[in-house]
Amino acid sequence: MSVIESKLNYANPESMLNTGLTDKEAKHKLQTHGPNILAERKKISPLKILFEQFTDLMVIILMVSTVISGFMGEMTEAITIIAIVVINAIMGFVQEFKTEKTMEALKSLAAPNAKVIRNEQLVSIPAEEIVPGDILVIEAGDRIAADAAVLESSGLQVDESLLTGESVPVEKSPLKSSKAIVDPYDKKSSVYMGTVITGGRGKAIVYATGMKTEMGHIADMIQNIEDEETPLQKRLAHLGRFIAVGCLLICAIVSVTGVIRGEKLFNMLLSGISLAVAAVPEGLPAIVTISLALGVQRMLKRNALIRKLPAVETLGCASIICSDKTGTLTENKMTVRKIYAAGYQLSVTGNGYNVEGSFLVDNRASDPLKVDGIKLALEIGAFCNNSVITRPASESSAIGRIKSIFSKQETLKISGDPTEIALTIAAAKAGITQSDLNGTYQRIDELPFDSDRKCMSIVCKNDKGEIYVFTKGAPDMIIDKCSRIMSARGIIKLDELTKRSITKINDGMATDALRVIGLAYRKLETGNYSSRTKNVESDLIFVGLMGLIDPPRKEAVEAVQKCRFAGIKPVMITGDHKLTATAIARELNIFCDGDNVLTGAEMDKMSEAQLEAIAPSVSVYARVSPKHKLQIVKVLKRLGHIVAMTGDGVNDAPAVKEADIGVSMGITGTDVTKEASSMVLLDDNFATIVAAVEEGRVIYNNIRKFIRYMLACNLGEVLTMFLGMLMWLPIPLLPIQILWVNLVTDGLPAIALGLDPAENDIMMRKPRGSKDTIFSHGLLRLIVSRGIFIGLSTLGVFVSILYFVNNVELARTGAFMTLVMTQLIHVFECKSETRNIFEIPLTNNIPLILAVLCSLAMILGVVYIPVFQVIFETVPLGLNEWLLILGFSLLGPVLSSLLGKGRRRQ
Numbered sequence: 001m002s003v004i005e006s007k008l009n010y011a012n013p014e015s016m017l018n019t020g021l022t023d024k025e026a027k028h029k030l031q032t033h034g035p036n037i038l039a040e041r042k043k044i045s046p047l048k049i050l051f052e053q054f055t056d057l058m059v060i061i062l063m064v065s066t067v068i069s070g071f072m073g074e075m076t077e078a079i080t081i082i083a084i085v086v087i088n089a090i091m092g093f094v095q096e097f098k099t100e101k102t103m104e105a106l107k108s109l110a111a112p113n114a115k116v117i118r119n120e121q122l123v124s125i126p127a128e129e130i131v132p133g134d135i136l137v138i139e140a141g142d143r144i145a146a147d148a149a150v151l152e153s154s155g156l157q158v159d160e161s162l163l164t165g166e167s168v169p170v171e172k173s174p175l176k177s178s179k180a181i182v183d184p185y186d187k188k189s190s191v192y193m194g195t196v197i198t199g200g201r202g203k204a205i206v207y208a209t210g211m212k213t214e215m216g217h218i219a220d221m222i223q224n225i226e227d228e229e230t231p232l233q234k235r236l237a238h239l240g241r242f243i244a245v246g247c248l249l250i251c252a253i254v255s256v257t258g259v260i261r262g263e264k265l266f267n268m269l270l271s272g273i274s275l276a277v278a279a280v281p282e283g284l285p286a287i288v289t290i291s292l293a294l295g296v297q298r299m300l301k302r303n304a305l306i307r308k309l310p311a312v313e314t315l316g317c318a319s320i321i322c323s324d325k326t327g328t329l330t331e332n333k334m335t336v337r338k339i340y341a342a343g344y345q346l347s348v349t350g351n352g353y354n355v356e357g358s359f360l361v362d363n364r365a366s367d368p369l370k371v372d373g374i375k376l377a378l379e380i381g382a383f384c385n386n387s388v389i390t391r392p393a394s395e396s397s398a399i400g401r402i403k404s405i406f407s408k409q410e411t412l413k414i415s416g417d418p419t420e421i422a423l424t425i426a427a428a429k430a431g432i433t434q435s436d437l438n439g440t441y442q443r444i445d446e447l448p449f450d451s452d453r454k455c456m457s458i459v460c461k462n463d464k465g466e467i468y469v470f471t472k473g474a475p476d477m478i479i480d481k482c483s484r485i486m487s488a489r490g491i492i493k494l495d496e497l498t499k500r501s502i503t504k505i506n507d508g509m510a511t512d513a514l515r516v517i518g519l520a521y522r523k524l525e526t527g528n529y530s531s532r533t534k535n536v537e538s539d540l541i542f543v544g545l546m547g548l549i550d551p552p553r554k555e556a557v558e559a560v561q562k563c564r565f566a567g568i569k570p571v572m573i574t575g576d577h578k579l580t581a582t583a584i585a586r587e588l589n590i591f592c593d594g595d596n597v598l599t600g601a602e603m604d605k606m607s608e609a610q611l612e613a614i615a616p617s618v619s620v621y622a623r624v625s626p627k628h629k630l631q632i633v634k635v636l637k638r639l640g641h642i643v644a645m646t647g648d649g650v651n652d653a654p655a656v657k658e659a660d661i662g663v664s665m666g667i668t669g670t671d672v673t674k675e676a677s678s679m680v681l682l683d684d685n686f687a688t689i690v691a692a693v694e695e696g697r698v699i700y701n702n703i704r705k706f707i708r709y710m711l712a713c714n715l716g717e718v719l720t721m722f723l724g725m726l727m728w729l730p731i732p733l734l735p736i737q738i739l740w741v742n743l744v745t746d747g748l749p750a751i752a753l754g755l756d757p758a759e760n761d762i763m764m765r766k767p768r769g770s771k772d773t774i775f776s777h778g779l780l781r782l783i784v785s786r787g788i789f790i791g792l793s794t795l796g797v798f799v800s801i802l803y804f805v806n807n808v809e810l811a812r813t814g815a816f817m818t819l820v821m822t823q824l825i826h827v828f829e830c831k832s833e834t835r836n837i838f839e840i841p842l843t844n845n846i847p848l849i850l851a852v853l854c855s856l857a858m859i860l861g862v863v864y865i866p867v868f869q870v871i872f873e874t875v876p877l878g879l880n881e882w883l884l885i886l887g888f889s890l891l892g893p894v895l896s897s898l899l900g901k902g903r904r905r906q
């Protein structure tokens with residue numbers, strides 16, 4: 001049986017716990033076992049995309065009638081029309097194929113990573129590179145990358161509902177060490193691909209990957225970007241149908257009128273259908289999709305990974321960005337600056353992760369190890385800690401091993417939670433190392449940190465068999481768990497007065513923008529411990545406080561400013577202390593005078609109505625738990641805001657999911673939160689959210705630009721023919737000419753408009769209303785008025801040449817050229833809705849200029865190259881006609897800029 005075969009026979013899996021596989025072994029195994037992926041979803045084949053280009057009803061009718069007209073003698077025309085249709089289809093194919101490829105590339109980027117031990121180092125690798133024998137390092141929030149046997153665990157709980165349907169998390173315990181064989185049927189010790197760790201942490205050895213896993217039996221399980229259509233795409237599809245019906249009606253009228261006037265039935269049919277093919281903006285959905293996809297790529301370059309396409313649109317409407325503090329608004333590079341223990345207040349010098357630094361009392365250097373309370377505080381900080389500090393491989397020589405790992409010249413490899421790293425470094429400055437502590441105490445259990453409890457404990461045993469609990473966490477939580485204090489006079493009762501003075505010292509540190517950690521311990525009286533021993537985090541002895549600096553990110557200050565100009569309110573949401581949060585929010589300009597700060601405890605006492613009343617003035621939410629985050633999102637949404645909310649921990653997922661734009665952290669975020677989010681910040685940076693909002697606005701604006709362009713142009717084409725018929729004129733344009741105009745103007749220039757760079761004032765405007773349609777704010781008026789103008793200009797040239805020269809072919813060529821020129825000029829006008837063509841920077845979009853030049857060449861070729869003159873029934877234009885064409889083509893832009901000026905002056 002395959003599962004049995006896939007079990008691994010390791011003589012001693014535990015021996016691999018800290019070493020893991022080497023790269024060479026992993027590479028070899030990857031070759032034998034294949035990548036750790038489930039069977040891929042079917043991709044759309046390029047052939048299918050190409051075929052779909054010809055399935056449009058209008059295109060089919062056009063092709064059939066062209067073939068018939070070919071048999072009736074118009075062979076050259078028929079071949080040209082078919083050629084145009086094929087070129088059109090190829091352009092459509094290229095657009096859609098590129099879109100499909102871009103989306104695929106983005107999906108592979110969203111593929112999950114996993115933490116493993118390789119070459120004795122903790123590394124994060126793409127989950128598909130996991131091989132049997134890899135040691136997975138797992139913790140709350142992780143989605144497990146392969147089937148594995150647990151070798152080490154503390155409080156490890158897994159949600160296996162995906163496999164079992166059972167929503168209660170299952171506890172996992174390590175494989176009995178006596179067992180040499182990893183047994184996949186030992187469910188208590190197995191974790192399975194795709195399931196989620198809901199609590200605790202651990203290490204597990206992989207025994208099955210890819211299709212050999214339990215999950216391998218379940219199809220389409222891969223968590224990917226969803227192929228959701230955006231609301232705009234849905235609305236446009238609807239609009240497309242509406243426009244199509246309108247166009248068909250007009251085309252029918254044009255054909256019937258022509259026939260009534262005595263034109264040949266078949267010719268008029270062809271004209272009507274060509275007009276329909278030209279006028280129906282069938283390329284619109286593809287261009288919308290490609291500009292969304294290209295925008296998503298641009299966002300990626302700015303470190304924002306979009307997981308759900310609709311978020312791109314919503315970003316432009318964001319009116320509030322709720323952001324975590326630590327790591328997103330701050331650098332998350334912490335350093336212990338102040339220590340309070342045994343009645344002493346010490347300052348700690350040194351920067352970042354450098355172990356050089358000293359301890360000062362009243363500005364004088366002092367040895368922290370001389371005072372028991374201070375030494376113990378540093379020890380608890382370093383030992384109740386999961387950060388890992390190692391020498392780089394190159395320095396692991398024999399001599400290097402003898403030297404202390406904290407020798408001052410060494411560059412250290414550091415991994416783990418920055419708060420914990422800072423505590424380890426502070427202890428190292430005093431000469432206390434984790435390896436020394438490991439010699440004294442043996443860790444027997446851990447109660448991991450979580451953002452609800454806001455503290456962490458470890459249980460450990462010394463050589464005398466005594467069992468201790470070491471706890472660190474938010475001071476308010478720690479003080480509540482303490483009954484005694486380690487003072488300069490020894491261990492005494494912790495009375496209310498002392499509690500108040502500790503709180504005062506804590507507040508003092510917090511006001512200086514320090515993140516404060518409280519430290520405590522106790523000896524377990526019983527002398528034995530099992531994971532069922534209750535309330536170890538109670539009756540503790542308070543030891544001290546440590547204040548950590550975490551400077552605000554420089555780019556966050558600028559990003560906050562940008563938000564304010566853009567009418568977006570930045571809000572800080574943090575688990576940290578109210579005073580720390582306020583101090584940092586003030587530095588970042590998130591908190592201004594008159595704003596309110598609300599804590600989780602205060603929120604708990606408020607009714608929903610009270611919360612709704614105060615929320616508009618709150619810029620900082622402090623000491624909140626994930627459940628408060630959800631409450632905040634709901635309240636803000638009820639108040640009509642479009643809310644972006646960040647999150648990292650597993651418990652943040654509901655709030656992130658509920659937000660209009662759920663944002664997760666790429667570096668520190670858990671898989672669960674990433675999956676719930678619509679956007680991942682690859683650099684965990686607040687400024688990236690603002691950059692994404694900016695891109696979101698640019699994308700939406702560009703979509704408006706080419707919708708404006710395409711619809712105005714198509715309306716112009718329809719009106720030329722329609723009005724021409726109503727005015728009882730000869731047909732202004734032949735079917736083949738209409739199709740050529742459509743090919744020349746609709747394709748490249750429209751796509752190039754989608755690449756237009758951001759307008760200068762894009763982040764100076766208020767957010768778009770979420771109920772606004774794509775045509776809001778006067779776009780429909782612009783489209784209709786310009787459509788009418790294009791039609792009238794074309795007819796103006798047609799009628800003038802007819803009147804003065806009385807040559808239908810010349811008049812048609814003039815109209816043909818005018819229709820193209822008006823559109824190629826209009827494409828530049830579409831770059832801005834507020835400025836006229838003389839104020840718009842025309843040269844900042846090179847693809848657009850190239851597209852226009854290309855279109856010009858195509859139209860001039862048809863008018864001046866003799867072979868094409870025969871096919872397209874054109875004649876060369878003289879100077880007089882050109883003056884007429886340019887005059888009529890420029891009339892629209894000149895008039896609208898004059899009218900625009902007049903309007904703006906009012």
Ligand code: ATP
Nearest residue numbers: 324325326449451454456472473474516574575576
């Ligand atoms: P955010 O990232 O949402 O801005 P935060 O990271 O500051 O918030 P939490 O991680 O929930 O918030 O931390 C809340 C409090 O818990 C901190 O103020 C600190 O006192 C304490 N704390 C943080 N990390 C640890 C840890 N690893 N061990 C023990 N206590 C911690």
